[in-house]
Amino acid sequence: QVSELVQFLLVKDQKKIPIKRADMLKNIIREYKDAYSEIVSRAGRTLQEVFGLQVVEIDTKRHIYILINNLPRAEGQYLCSDKEKEKMALLLVILSFIFMKGNSVKDSALWEFLHLLRVYPGKQHSVFGDVRKLLTEEFVRQKYLEITPIPLTDPPEFKYQWGPRAEKETSKKDVLNFVAKIQGKDPTFWASQYSEAEATP
Numbered sequence: 235q236v237s238e239l240v241q242f243l244l245v246k247d248q249k250k251i252p253i254k255r256a257d258m259l260k261n262i263i264r265e266y267k268d269a270y271s272e273i274v275s276r277a278g279r280t281l282q283e284v285f286g287l288q289v290v291e292i293d294t295k296r297h298i299y300i301l302i303n304n305l306p307r308a309e310g311q312y313l314c315s316d317k318e319k320e321k322m323a324l325l326l327v328i329l330s331f332i333f334m335k336g337n338s339v340k341d342s343a344l345w346e347f348l349h350l351l352r353v354y355p356g357k358q359h360s361v362f363g364d365v366r367k368l369l370t371e372e373f374v375r376q377k378y379l380e381i382t383p384i385p386l387t388d389p390p391e392f393k394y395q396w397g398p399r400a401e402k403e404t405s406k407k408d409v410l411n412f413v414a415k416i417q418g419k420d421p422t423f424w425a426s427q428y429s430e431a432e433a434t435p
Contacts, residue, residue, distance in 0.1 A: 238262050239277040243289070247301040250376035250399070255297035292377060292398040300377060302402045320361045321368065325378055327351070328369070329400055330409045334427060340384070341392045373397075406431040
């Protein structure tokens with residue numbers, strides 16, 4: 235059961251899909267549900283020792299888990315294909331923008347910012363494909379981004395924030411250092427972001 239669960243979690247993680255306890259019980263653990271915690275903790279140990287991945291519960295009410303990579307990684311070194319790397323680079327840029335703007339941005343401001351990078355919501359991008367879909371579906375499903383409607387807006391507007399996976403896989407400090415490197419400035423140049431980054435683990 236343990237090795238089956240490890241494989242199941244790895245396959246789910248390839249697509250960065252959050253994993254529900256109900257799915258683990260139904261697909262893998264089945265009649266061994268009394269030993270659920272034992273099986274999950276052993277699978278967690280194996281993932282940690284062999285792959286450097288940690289099983290983290292991001293929703294304790296509905297029991298939803300993700301795998302996060304806790305191998306110390308050099309910047310930009312993700313264990314994934316070039317296309318995935320490019321997506322992760324775009325994600326990092328978006329997370330940086332959200333953080334620098336006070337942890338929440340309107341969709342109009344985000345699209346305006348992406349325009350500057352020559353990434354347009356309605357156009358197919360050679361690397362990212364349908365960018366609007368990537369942001370509003372893929373990154374949201376993977377829990378990197380959260381989108382919430384802004385009440386009483388017509389036409390409806392939305393705000394973007396970091397999702398729980400982004401909070402676990404990166405830190406505000408890393409993001410600020412990334413921005414500082416791109417802009418050729420010291421992180422302390424952005425005083426309020428710097429103190430927030432220092433205060434959050």
